[in-house]
């Protein structure tokens with residue numbers, strides 16, 4: 001390998017080995033997954049579907065894609081009349097593929113408000129019409145009609161209205177979502193997001209969608225591994241269509257899949273090709289297949305349950321340090337800390353933690369009062385540290401470190417960000433924690449070398 005490239009990759013390997021990754025959407029794959037991704041499967045063009053390709057020479061790639069589909073069916077316990085498409089190149093593409101399959105341009109989508117923890121690929125715009133609502137005072141703030149600045153392509157093509165969480169609980173108010181759906185009559189209702197720490201009532205959302213004759217799509221990008229590992233309830237058989245990424249709790253390569261009733265999968269297949277993509281990444285499909293075999297073990301079920309136990313243990317420890325958690329805790333793998341009582345913004349807190357080799361991300365919180373570039377929240381998650389083998393007892397130590405880093409960082413939180421970096425980068429208390437973190441990474445190695 002080129003030495004300049006090799007050096008970059010070695011440095012990244014070393015970073016991964018010596019830091020604790022709390023980014024809720026990341027994970028570490030097995031060596032077998034990485035071998036599958038980088039296998040000869042990546043050399044092959046296979047536009048089309050098994051048995052019906054545009055190029056010759058696909059007899060083994062057909063077997064690969066069929067195996068991936070078969071394993072997906074098994075893992076998600078798909079009913080006979082449901083199907084799978086494993087070709088989307090990423091989660092955002094998978095969502096766009098679904099919209100293109102079942103909607104017409106200009107149709108209305110009802111999805112979760114981005115700053116509450118929704119996702120850009122469910123639509124996002126801002127501008128003049130912010131915070132308008134046709135509902136009474138109590139619900140005034142719980143709907144978002146978007147604005148003239150269409151940030152995401154989904155908002156450029158479709159008419160996106162978003163529901164927010166209840167300001168007093170940070171939970172979904174399903175009665176309100178129903179009221180909103182009845183008033184707005186969307187063609188598609190979406191659940192799922194990046195930072196909603198609680199369970200979603202799939203059955204209720206389906207009832208709401210069907211009451212207004214809308215499709216219901218569950219985006220389970222974050223929870224796919226927890227659902228596949230039977231730690232969380234599955235929307236299979238409830239939602240009309242389900243999209244997910246394969247690289248988060250799922251512990252596979254970066255990719256995505258769509259599962260749905262067969263009549264929707266028939267439309268999805270056309271939406272993938274010729275609608276939106278060329279050939280799939282066959283290396284990725286090989287990696288997803290290997291991840292599915294790993295999910296199909298008792299070990300993975302224990303792993304999925306441990307992710308949730310670790311997140312709940314970490315939440316409990318953080319509460320004991322007077323951290324405020326959005327919705328008060330978590331039902332799954334992620335926690336959103338509302339830092340306002342700690343007098344430090346999310347951007348500053350995440351950077352200080354990074355200097356202590358604890359990697360997380362700044363995040364908006366519901367009814368955000370800070371700026372998008374320095375929001376009031378910090379999102380943390382337990383998939384990667386659970387992959388390392390950490391358990392509840394390590395969560396106590398982790399909460400202590402988070403508390404200690406933030407206590408130090410808070411002292412410099414009113415400085416300009418560059419000055420803050422200078423003060424905190426080599427602060428003795430931060431360096432001490434960094435040394436301790438590196439020690440624990442050796443005790444819980446990744447085994448990816």
Ligand SMILES: Cc1ncc(COP(=O)(O)O)c(C=O)c1O
Pocket residue numbers: 025089090091092093118119121192193194219220221222245255256
């Ligand atoms: C809920 C949700 N949907 C879609 C995506 C998009 O996935 P990708 O980054 O693969 O496009 C993400 C990624 O974080 C997500 O959290």
